[in-house]
Amino acid sequence: MVEIEGSKIIVALDYADPVRAQTLVQQLTPAMCRLKIGKELFTRGGPDFVRDLVAQGYDVFLDLKFHDIPNTVARACEAAAELGVWMMNVHALGGRKMMQAAQEALRNTSGKRPRLIAVTILTSMSDDDLGLIGLSGSASDNVSRLAALAQQADLDGVVCSPREAAMLRQQTGDDFLLVTPGVRPVGASMDDQHRVLTPEQAIAQGSSYLVMGRPITQADDPLARLQEINHSLE
Ligand code: C5P
Numbered sequence: 001m002v003e004i005e006g007s008k009i010i011v012a013l014d015y016a017d018p019v020r021a022q023t024l025v026q027q028l029t030p031a032m033c034r035l036k037i038g039k040e041l042f043t044r045g046g047p048d049f050v051r052d053l054v055a056q057g058y059d060v061f062l063d064l065k066f067h068d069i070p071n072t073v074a075r076a077c078e079a080a081a082e083l084g085v086w087m088m089n090v091h092a093l094g095g096r097k098m099m100q101a102a103q104e105a106l107r108n109t110s111g112k113r114p115r116l117i118a119v120t121i122l123t124s125m126s127d128d129d130l131g132l133i134g135l136s137g138s139a140s141d142n143v144s145r146l147a148a149l150a151q152q153a154d155l156d157g158v159v160c161s162p163r164e165a166a167m168l169r170q171q172t173g174d175d176f177l178l179v180t181p182g183v184r185p186v187g188a189s190m191d192d193q194h195r196v197l198t199p200e201q202a203i204a205q206g207s208s209y210l211v212m213g214r215p216i217t218q219a220d221d222p223l224a225r226l227q228e229i230n231h232s233l234e
Pocket residue numbers: 012014038122123124181182183191193211212213214215
């Protein structure tokens with residue numbers, strides 16, 4: 001099993017405004033969580049915002065889901081590594097060569113190599129949607145096949161729904177990271193998530209890290225909520 005140091009919680013900073021994101025971050029501590037920055041916040045806050053969080057001691061997961069020709073993705077991954085991020089991701093649908101080029105580029109960067117994970121099939125895609133883009137089989141078949149491809153390309157793991165974690169943990173073995181959103185502590189609002197597991201259940205199913213946004217960012221006391229969740233996983 002990959003040894004997880006520190007908190008397994010990655011707080012999703014789903015804010016349009018970097019100032020609001022900073023206000024939340026100032027209520028947290030790097031010892032208690034990692035942070036995820038997605039396309040909206042990155043597009044508004046830019047690389048300086050990422051550098052700032054890294055300088056505050058946070059492990060940052062840059063969730064930009066790169067998908068392009070291998071050379072372009074490799075160079076983008078290098079650029080992300082220069083920001084000092086801890087984890088980044090690409091789309092497995094970009095193919096094995098693209099994933100290999102990305103991992104190769106990260107191996108050659110100086111400093112600590114960021115973890116590279118893949119998105120397999122977006123959970124917003126139904127089986128019908130997959131048919132429309134020419135992918136046969138169920139979403140679950142495609143997730144399994146693309147996770148295997150990511151592993152062959154020597155990536156560190158995949159993003160997956162907690163409902164897929166047990167199947168993927170069995171398929172990929174212990175040394176592959178499974179990073180799962182769709183997690184809700186007991187009693188928390190479901191928001192727009194449908195099929196959720198609790199943090200304890202997700203970890204029991206084989207998840208390595210849990211991506212959580214609103215249960216923490218919208219809590220009256222985000223630090224206390226984070227403490228409760230971390231405590232529940234000890
Ligand atoms: O607020 P909440 O905990 O629902 O946030 C979950 C985070 O995980 C958001 O950043 C969302 O975009 C992301 N995510 C997800 N489901 C996926 C992939 C990513 O909820 N299948």
